[in-house]
Every structure is written in C-alpha cells, then in structure tokens.
Amino acid sequence: xxxxxxxxxxxxxxxxxxxxxxxxxxxxxxxxxxxxxxxxxxxxxxxxxxxxxxxxxxxxxxxxxxxxxxxxxxxxxxxxxxxxxxxxxxxxxxxxxxxxxxxxxxxxxxxxxxxxxxxxxxxxxxxxxxxxxxxxxxxxxxxxxxxxxxxxxxxxxxxxxxxxxxxxxxxxxxxxxxxxxxxxxxxxxxxxxxxxxxxxxxxxxxxxxxxxxxxxxxxxxxxxxxxxxxxxxxxxxxxxxxxxxxxxxxxxxxxxxxxxxxxxxxxxxxxxxxxxxxxxxxxxxxxxxxxxxxxxxxxxxxxxxxxxxxxxxxxxxxxxxxxxxxxxxxxxxxxxxxxxxxxxxxxxxxxxxxxxxxxxxxxxxxxxxxxxxxxxxxx
Numbered sequence: 001x002x003x004x005x006x007x008x009x010x011x012x013x014x015x016x017x018x019x020x021x022x023x024x025x026x027x028x029x030x031x032x033x034x035x036x037x038x039x040x041x042x043x044x045x046x047x048x049x050x051x052x053x054x055x056x057x058x059x060x061x062x063x064x065x066x067x068x069x070x071x072x073x074x075x076x077x078x079x080x081x082x083x084x085x086x087x088x089x090x091x092x093x094x095x096x097x098x099x100x101x102x103x104x105x106x107x108x109x110x111x112x113x114x115x116x117x118x119x120x121x122x123x124x125x126x127x128x129x130x131x132x133x134x135x136x137x138x139x140x141x142x143x144x145x146x147x148x149x150x151x152x153x154x155x156x157x158x159x160x161x162x163x164x165x166x167x168x169x170x171x172x173x174x175x176x177x178x179x180x181x182x183x184x185x186x187x188x189x190x191x192x193x194x195x196x197x198x199x200x201x202x203x204x205x206x207x208x209x210x211x212x213x214x215x216x217x218x219x220x221x222x223x224x225x226x227x228x229x230x231x232x233x234x235x236x237x238x239x240x241x242x243x244x245x246x247x248x249x250x251x252x253x254x255x256x257x258x259x260x261x262x263x264x265x266x267x268x269x270x271x272x273x274x275x276x277x278x279x280x281x282x283x284x285x286x287x288x289x290x291x292x293x294x295x296x297x298x299x300x301x302x303x304x305x306x307x308x309x310x311x312x313x314x315x316x317x318x319x320x321x322x323x324x325x326x327x328x329x330x331x332x333x334x335x336x337x338x339x340x341x342x343x344x345x346x347x348x349x350x351x352x353x354x355x356x357x358x359x360x361x362x363x364x365x366x367x368x369x370x371x372x373x374x375x376x377x378x379x
Contacts, residue, residue: 104333114336125309128349146235146239150243
C-alpha cells in the first residue's frame with residue numbers, strides 16, 4: 001500500500017475518536033459558519049431588530065414622546081379649526097360678553113375673508129369668569145375639607161375604620177359626573193338656595209364689598225351650586241392623594257416633634273405638613289384641573305346662561321366646558337362653520353388656562369419644596 005494511502009487510512013480510522021474526544025471535552029461542536037451562532041462562527045452576532053432585546057428599548061423610548069405628541073396634535077387641531085373664528089372675532093373676543101350666532105336664515109356674508117351669518121357676534125368674558133369663579137369656589141371649599149379628612153383618616157382613626165373611610169373616598173371619586181349633576185339639580189341646589197344661602201344672603205350688611213353675596217338665592221341653579229358641586233367632586237381626589245402622602249411620612253419625625261414638646265397640631269403644622277406640602281399642592285392641582293374641565297355636572301346646575309356675567313353668587317352662569325357641550329348642537333346648524341370655529345377657539349382658551357395653571361403649580365411646588373425638621377418651643 002502506498003504511503004499516502006496509509007496516511008489516509010490512519011486518519012480515517014482515528015477521526016471518529018477525535019470527534020468523540022472533542023465532544024466530550026468541550027461540549028457540543030461549534031455551529032458552522034453562517035449558522036445561528038454568528039457570521040464567522042466565533043461567537044453570537046448582533047440580534048435582529050425584531051428581537052425583544054433590541055425592540056423593547058426602542059418602543060419604550062418612543063412611548064415617552066406620546067404625551068408630547070398628543071398635546072401638540074390637540075393644540076394644532078384646535079388652532080386649525082379655530083383659525084376662522086380667531087380672524088373674525090379678533091381681540092375684541094376677550095372683551096365682549098355677547099354670544100349671538102346671528103341670523104341663521106339670512107344669506108351668508110363675508111368679513112375679513114371669513115363667511116358668517118349676518119349679526120354674528122361672540123364674546124368670551126362670561127365664560128372665562130364663570131370657569132375661574134366656580135373653580136375658585138371649589139378649591140376654597142374642597143382643600144380644607146380634603147386635608148382635614150386625610151389627617152383624621154391617617155392620624156386619628158383605627159386601622160380598620162381608616163381602611164373603610166379610604167374605600168369610600170375612592171368610591172366617591174368614581175361616581176359619574178352626570179349622577180352628581182342630577183343630584184345637584186334635584187336635591188343639593190334647592191337645599192343650598194332655600195336652607196343654606198339664605199342664612200347670610202338676607203343678613204349681610206348692605207355694603208359694596210359684600211353686595212355680591214347678597215340678593216335672591218333663586219331656585220338652586222347658579223354659581224354657588226356649581227362651586228359646591230365641583231368641590232364635592234374634587235374632595236376625594238385631594239383627600240385620597242394627601243392620605244397616601246401622609247402615610248409616607250417617617251414616624252420618627254412626628255415622634256421627635258412630640259419629644260421636643262410640640263402638640264399634635266404644632267407637629268402637623270411645622271413638621272408633617274412641610275414634608276408633604278409639594279405633594280398636597282400637586283393634589284390640589286389635580287383637583288383644579290378637574291374643576292376647570294368639568295362639563296356635564298356644571299352644565300346641569302349652573303343654569304347655562306350665555307351673554308352675561310353672574311350678578312351675584314347665586315345667579316345663573318356658565319363655564320367654557322359647559323358652553324361647549326350645550327352649544328355644540330346648535331353650532332352645527334351654522335352653515336358657515338363660524339359657530340363651531342368659535343367653540344374651538346373657546347376650547348383653545350380653556351387649554352391655555354389649564355396649561356398656565358400647571359406651569360404655575362410647578363413653579364409653586366419648586367419654591368416650597370424644602371425639607372422639614374422638627375423644632376421645639378424656644379429653639
């Protein structure tokens with residue numbers, strides 16, 4: 001046999017043993033080139049774009065831009081729809097109280113390049129005043145009640161009773177606004193006008209400063225009822241959030257304040273409340289946003305008065321959100337589209353008010369976010 005044949009025969013007889021020996025020593029054989037292990041067979045290659053390791057971070061990163069893009073889309077859509085009304089109404093829109101769609105049966109006319117019914121004239125002053133006034137009443141009434149409720153639930157009640165009160169707070173926050181509005185029209189409004197408001201409306205001194213709180217209380221539809229209804233709707237939001245914040249305060253702070261001689265009220269005012277103050281302001285902002293944008297409940301109890309400001313605390317009024325929901329149906333009958341454009345402009349104003357409230361609250365939180373330290377008497 002030739003030497004080359006002997007070498008080949010020898011290699012052929014020993015190859016299976018070498019393979020078995022290599023498999024037993026180093027584990028499974030390496031994948032071939034171009035296989036799933038990589039392009040060159042020396043290690044794993046880059047993962048495909050559709051694999052979770054690469055896809056999930058990209059999706060999460062893109063999701064962070066969704067709120068910003070949504071806000072930009074809403075503003076752009078409202079601005080586009082409101083453009084004809086902005087041109088037609090001009091800056092006088094912010095100084096007028098009239099709300100007149102004009103003669104919808106007459107031929108359309110054109111002013112400043114905008115088609116409109118003859119006599120159409122709009123003003124936003126009563127809407128803005130009603131929105132801010134009802135929200136202010138709601139905040140003034142709701143914040144003390146919500147803070148007191150949260151303090152009592154966390155600090156004074158037994159654990160079992162505290163859990164039940166917390167459950168009812170969250171349950172009240174979930175009641176539909178239309179149900180609260182219906183209850184306000186049928187029960188709360190008449191009660192406030194006949195049994196509560198008369199306690200001071202007929203007995204306050206007849207001076208200019210207090211004239212807004214005097215006068216007839218009517219039948220329960222008006223600014224005062226709207227403010228109370230809004231307060232009842234935002235109390236659970238503020239109270240539930242404040243309750244969770246109070247539970248996060250370290251007990252060592254309150255115990256240290258008591259050891260330094262502070263009473264419960266002083267400890268709450270000087271130690272606990274400064275600790276949770278930024279969060280309480282944020283909770284109040286949440287309630288304010290709910291009050292500014294509440295629609296159907298306010299539309300049911302406010303009287304939906306257009307074209308005039310509230311003459312007293314008990315007179316009928318309207319808000320921006322209530323006007324949009326009550327006037328949208330009739331605005332669609334305007335063939336020129338000016339009425340719907342005006343509602344879009346009003347909605348844009350409400351959005352700006354809400355954004356300004358958010359920015360102001362953030363600046364306020366940043367200014368009051370200071371650490372709280374227990375300080376005893378005389379120190």
